[in-house]
Amino acid sequence: MEISRLRLLLLSALAVSLLPGCAWFGRNRDEAPPAPASASAGASEATADQPVIEPKVERRDVKRARIDTEDFEAGLFAGVLSIEDFESNAVYGAHLSYHLTEDFFIEGTLGRSRAGRTSYEKLSGSADLLRGSERDYTYYALSAGWNALPGEVFVGGNRSYNTAFYLLAGVGSTRFGGDDLFTVNAGAGYKVLLKDWMAVHLDVRDYIFDSDLLGKKKIVNNLEAHLGISFFF
Amino acid sequence: MRCLHLSLWLLLALFSAGARADEPLPKVVVADPFIELHTGPGRGYPIFHVIERGQEVTIVKRRTDWFQVRSDRDVAGWVARGQMLATLEPTGEPLDLKEPTRENYMSRRWQGGVMGGDFGGASLISVFGGYAFSDNLAIELTLNHMPGDLSNAFSATLGLTHVFAPEWRLSPYFTLGTGLIYIEPKTTLVSTEDRTDQIGYVGVGLQFYLTRRFMLRSEYRKNIVFTSRNDNEEIDEWKYLGFACFF
Numbered sequence: 001m002e003i004s005r006l007r008l009l010l011l012s013a014l015a016v017s018l019l020p021g022c023a024w025f026g027r028n029r030d031e032a033p034p035a036p037a038s039a040s041a042g043a044s045e046a047t048a049d050q051p052v053i054e055p056k057v058e059r060r061d062v063k064r065a066r067i068d069t070e071d072f073e074a075g076l077f078a079g080v081l082s083i084e085d086f087e088s089n090a091v092y093g094a095h096l097s098y099h100l101t102e103d104f105f106i107e108g109t110l111g112r113s114r115a116g117r118t119s120y121e122k123l124s125g126s127a128d129l130l131r132g133s134e135r136d137y138t139y140y141a142l143s144a145g146w147n148a149l150p151g152e153v154f155v156g157g158n159r160s161y162n163t164a165f166y167l168l169a170g171v172g173s174t175r176f177g178g179d180d181l182f183t184v185n186a187g188a189g190y191k192v193l194l195k196d197w198m199a200v201h202l203d204v205r206d207y208i209f210d211s212d213l214l215g216k217k218k219i220v221n222n223l224e225a226h227l228g229i230s231f232f233f
Numbered sequence: 234m235r236c237l238h239l240s241l242w243l244l245l246a247l248f249s250a251g252a253r254a255d256e257p258l259p260k261v262v263v264a265d266p267f268i269e270l271h272t273g274p275g276r277g278y279p280i281f282h283v284i285e286r287g288q289e290v291t292i293v294k295r296r297t298d299w300f301q302v303r304s305d306r307d308v309a310g311w312v313a314r315g316q317m318l319a320t321l322e323p324t325g326e327p328l329d330l331k332e333p334t335r336e337n338y339m340s341r342r343w344q345g346g347v348m349g350g351d352f353g354g355a356s357l358i359s360v361f362g363g364y365a366f367s368d369n370l371a372i373e374l375t376l377n378h379m380p381g382d383l384s385n386a387f388s389a390t391l392g393l394t395h396v397f398a399p400e401w402r403l404s405p406y407f408t409l410g411t412g413l414i415y416i417e418p419k420t421t422l423v424s425t426e427d428r429t430d431q432i433g434y435v436g437v438g439l440q441f442y443l444t445r446r447f448m449l450r451s452e453y454r455k456n457i458v459f460t461s462r463n464d465n466e467e468i469d470e471w472k473y474l475g476f477a478c479f480f
Binding site (some may be wrong): 142147 | 256259272273274275276277278292293294295296297298299300301330347349355356358378380381382385419420447476
């Protein structure tokens with residue numbers, strides 16, 4: 001026991017004296033290399049400034065590329081609009097959407113149709129209620145939408161498309177019978193994304209306004225169903 | 234009709250503008266243990282692939298808070314923003330998405346939005362756009378459409394808006410301006426003539442910072458219509474709620 005303790009003491013003493021000694025040998029390497037003998041002091045200073053290792057890494061010129069953001073969606077549509085008392089007619093138009101989040105978007109819609117004749121006009125044979133351009137039906141709507149049910153459809157074994165069932169509601173104006181009418185709209189749609197940048201829509205919407213075109217003021221519901229194609233950009 | 238045609242042409246122009254110069258797509262290195270690739274840009278779409286730490290991915294595009302990325306093996310999928318924030322750019326720095334925040338509102342230049350409300354009994358649909366030339370002060374153009382029971386009116390006004398405390402989440406603002414109003418009486422009424430008058434207004438409003446670059450707004454304006462009759466007309470204009478974006 002006594003021997004081993006003595007041995008430990010000796011080994012420690014050896015370690016204490018040797019380890020700083022090793023460092024002492026290498027002390028010059030950390031410092032700047034001694035300036036070579038030269039004629040002028042200025043030249044020796046210049047060499048001292050030079051780095052020991054010349055890095056041969058070429059500096060990469062990193063240009064921060066812009067990420068292509070595709071939050072806008074624009075499209076065209078065509079379908080059928082049932083104008084209350086004035087028959088069902090073809091409707092066509094365009095829309096522009098901005099996707100705020102994956103769930104919500106805002107949309108502006110423009111549409112155009114032309115009203116037919118009321119049953120009264122057809123049966124009575126009397127003068128028409130509306131003259132030429134007064135039968136033109138144009139509307140715009142600003143709506144908020146909610147992608148309520150995002151999902152996928154599967155076609156065959158190897159093909160799937162992203163889809164979304166969405167609800168929309170908003171306000172706008174309809175020009176019909178020569179007047180502008182404040183219009184509230186609400187509806188739902190189903191969208192299938194054929195590509196990441198292209199979608200096909202099927203929309204059903206109700207456009208509601210107050211009308212006194214047929215004498216007494218009443219609430220008019222005009223239902224529209226349309227098929228559309230849209231592109232993200 | 235002309236409006237519709239114009240918008241169709243605009244749409245076409247937008248699509249044709251899609252063919253832009255090919256610049257290399259940005260690449261990032263995955264720094265999280267892995268990132269998850271969804272089949273679509275939404276949390277409900279299933280995860281079908283993962284890419285491990287240290288691998289490089291190409292960012293193809295962004296839609297709302299989702300990024301379409303492509304791996305070295307040509308697998309493409311959608312990654313949530315939260316995971317993208319943990320990736321590194323080629324410089325070794327975390328990916329900087331330069332997301333707009335409330336602080337960015339101070340450095341905004343352009344702002345635009347839509348509002349709805351009531352204009353002296355008529356319904357009001359309003360679109361506005363503005364340019365800020367200081368933290369507080371902006372010049373704003375407002376286009377109003379007021380379809381009412383007795384008449385249908387349009388107005389265009391230009392004014393100055395002073396936001397009292399743009400650094401607050403909820404801040405009041407003051408607005409003052411002038412413009413033109415066009416009033417067209419309903420066809421069912423005994424015909425009075427269409428008229429265009431000058432309009433002046435003073436108003437107050439509140440704006441609320443929602444998130445990212447979006448704001449909510451509410452506004453009241455007192456309008457004076459300078460008619461050609463003996464008396465000027467005073468009209469209260471309430472914009473109950475509006476939505477705005479800044480850029």
